[in-house]
Amino acid sequence: MQVARRRLFVAVDLDDALRAECAAVVDRLRANGWPGRWVATENYHLTVAFLGGVDDERVGAVQSALNDAASRLAPFEVPFDAVGAFPNARKARVAWVGPAAPVPAFTALCGAARGPLAALGFTFEPHADAHVTLARSDGRATLPTVEPPNAPPLRVDALTLYQSFAERTGARYVVLDRFALGP
Ligand code: ATP
Ligand code: MG
Secondary structure (H helix, E strand, O other), X not given: OOOXXXXXXXXXXXXXHHXXXXXXXXXXXXXXXXXXXXXXXXXXXXXXXXXXXXXXXHHHHHHHHHHHHHHOOOOEXXXXXXXXXXXXXXXXXXXXXXXXXXXXHHHHHHHHHHHHHHHOOOOOOOXXXXXXXXXXXXXXOOOOOOOOOOOOOXXXXXXXXXXXXXXXXXXXXXXXXXXXXXX
């Protein structure tokens, strides 16, 4: 029998001001001629945990694990003071915005969310650096140097569980649940 599955991931959302400032960074990259496949502005997020395909009957356990993890965490801030590229600026495959230096509280958030999900059997890639993907490219063009967002740090006070749908025009994300940080 076929089991229904959903493509799920956990993320931190941006506020509207930061979203607009990230879109302004995209305008600057575009104006400098960098050839990106641009992520839709409404899809900007910080990935915390990518779950992949999850059986319908396991979604409830995922929700309670995240609810429990979030209740043990405290809100914190992430500065958006850098524009960068993976794997590096000269072979830019992914253009991102985020903090110039690692944010230990974000790494801790990823660990706190992934730990109980790993106990449910999910596996995760090790990296846990806060970044918003703005665009993907073929890695043949150097990322131009542009000004980072002009916005106050992002206050992280919740986790969002998303379902991702593959559409012809790109991914569409739907909020399944939200978990406030703190007791
Ligand atoms: P598309 O795949 O259509 O280009 P997308 O990557 O935004 O769009 P998803 O593939 O559903 O949509 O990914 C949702 C989130 O999970 C994104 O942040 C993506 O970078 C991340 N993600 C996707 N696949 C993996 C993976 N194998 N490992 C870690 N993170 C992933
Ligand atoms: Mg993808």
